[in-house]
Amino acid sequence: MAKAELKTKQKTVIEDKSSLKGTLASVFFVGAFIIVTWVGVYYLFLERF
Template sequence: MAEPQLAKKTETKNEESTTLKGTLASVFLLGFFIVVTWLGVYFLYLERF
């Protein structure tokens, strides 16, 4: 009878954990740019209304 594959143990390598500070900064900058753009369009709309 064939042995089930689930019983086979595999080793996983723990790689050095990386920091995501650069990713967080990029996301904040992109979010800031989107908010500033929306506010600019909104105030432009109010000015021309």
């Protein structure tokens, strides 16, 4: 059987209008939460002795 070929010379244009500012803010928020949690656990560990 012959393979069907598509002979269109149309270019696909991909427009990137997405912004990653919200993603960056979310990553900073999660990172700050993890750091604060670890510092809190560390101080609880120090207070134990």
